[in-house]
Amino acid sequence: MDTPEKAQIATPISSKFEDSPVFSYINSLSPIKPVKSIHATQTFNSPIFASPPSMFASPHISSHKETRSFKRNCLTDPSRPEFSNCENEDNPSEGILGADKQSDLCTKQLRYLSPGSSSREIPIGACNESSKLAIALPKSLKYVCGTSDVNTLPDNNSKAENVPEMASTPSSLNKFATDGSKERFCSIESEIKLGKIGQIEQNKEKLGCDWEKLVSDAADLLIFDSFIIEETSDGQVVKTLNSETTSCASTVLKLPQDNNDSLQKTHAVGSCKEHDMESHVSLSGEAAKLKETNQAPEIFSSTLLNASNPEVNDDKDKCIHSGCKPGFPQQRSIRRLVFEMSGVNKRRSMYNYNCGSSTSLQTECNFALNEMQVVSPKPEKGYSSHMIPGIGLHLNAFASTSSNINRVKLETLASGRQLRRMPSSSYSSDPLISGQEGPNISLNHNSAEGNLSSCVNEVQVMEDAASAFGVIEEFNQSSPKKKRSKSEQAAESDACKRCNCKKSKCLKLYCECFAAGLYCVEPCSCQDCFNKPTYEDTVLETRKQIESRNPLAFAPKVIMSSEPFPEFGDESNKTPSSARHKRGCNCKKSSCLKKYCECFQGGVGCSIGCRCEGCKNPFGCKYGTEETELEMEETDTSEVNASGISLQNNVVQKAEEKLDHVLPLPHSYEISRSLVRLPSFFSGKLPQSSLFGVRSSPHICTSKSLKTRVSTWPAQV
DNA sequence: GAGTTTGAAACT
């Protein structure tokens, strides 16, 4: 079920690679060349990854991590097409684990490796230390390939002990044998690195088939690491990284069948575990991988659950969210899991859509977001609770992107204000959500032209919207500080509050929680709720149905338009950005001035896509500047209530003021302003670092956060 | 807190 995509992607690339003149040329070259070519390939494959020189090491690395997962998904490392195929990987394990475990095994492996991936992060330090890693890792990796090959073909004996059936296995291995390019690389590298890799070899032999299976992932991982190192390295920590990687991998290998144990053990590995957050990121990355690989959602979910829970528990104390109750973090994790699981399915569908067109932007964004979201096992500061209903978790995920984590931290450091705005700054551990994530973000930025950038924009939009709401909120409050803090408190206390469904059983889009891909939790006052882990199957099934009906049902409702809305004048930019509601509103009586209006609720202007009547959306009237202005005048002379048109004038202005206030950094300041004033300009063109580094706040991006901020003010309006 | 309004979601 999962292989098709991979196969499709991997095979073509592989053949391409082999057929290309470059390939033959490489073959004729010295052993070292191939390595470089591989690197080049990776680099080439990861145009998205091409992260701009980052000022901070950690973000940089993070981006790579994310990149890696992405690479797997979209680009499929040409160097490992054979490996990419789960079937092939699993085959070797069949004898040991059984067919039913195959998918599980893949998943596990990915997961296991994820901790190892954390080692990548460790390498941050290591990276700095060693410049050779880039080479060493790939080599070791290659070596692995070679090994597997060797083991499979000539040296079955060694494995036979542990894995008698292995000998027959390896269609994948056979592939290796036949695949000259790969094999050659592997063998060559093996020869070169043989001395250094003795350790690995030993492990390999011990591990047997498992090793082979892991190799693919490990290879990817290692290569990735090397890649990272290559960029950042200048030292000689090659061994360190190898050892780390090895240890991680070995750990993984040793505990392939026991998810829980393996996970824990993996974390136990010092090198792998250095940072919980890091681990989370890795985990998320792996999760994304799994999704991409179409691994069984259940497996993933369960695994993730197991894996995440412990950490979540650890984070219990960290849950500073006022609304959070003891144990709530767990719930949140569960909720998130739901989303993740569903996200898997979603992603599949979405992924297909990505290839499409109209929805590609959104889809990809969602995709990325989903990944991020998935990864967010560590709801550090009540992020999940900050989701904005209707806007979609995707954004949330995006906000909480693992990549963001790093950046967010940096941001926090840069300006304390961020803390207030983004209490979840640390939450960053969350995914892609971050929205799919720091690294991802980097990727996004790098591929500025890509849809991902749009995703970023989306996030930004949400941020702006949130800010705008905050502005409105402040604007409407007589004693800003006091009331505001009050409202914020209320909002935060409400952050964990979710739905209030009575008849829908929380299995329809009416339900905020369900729509957001979350399980209902304690704060919900729903009745007869089925949106609980207990009814996981039902939830997933329902989601499926809804998605089958409308693939974008769970997609973000507010999307960033890469192109400004021509129909709008410059003033249309009253919207923080060129974001628009994906489907448009249909307001008739609210004049798009109340939260009944999804556009208004999302902090975006109405577009021609809206069927609203008498639109007065302060964020941008669908009729355009002229009409908006006209209406403003009319309202001015007539009955502009506090919430009405007056807001239109004030929203942008206040937003800017607030932004000024909020963003102490001149740089961010300028960006913010430009975002507000020049959506078209900003869309996809702002420097990544600017957008995400300064302004990307998971908190803001979360639908809940937005909601939270907004929740108090409409009434006041 | 109860009741009303509103528009999205769901249904036909």
Add this chain to the structure above:
DNA sequence: CAGTTTCAAACTC
């Protein structure tokens, strides 16, 4: 696709 119904959030009192 349009019309109607259902639903829950937003809003008012």
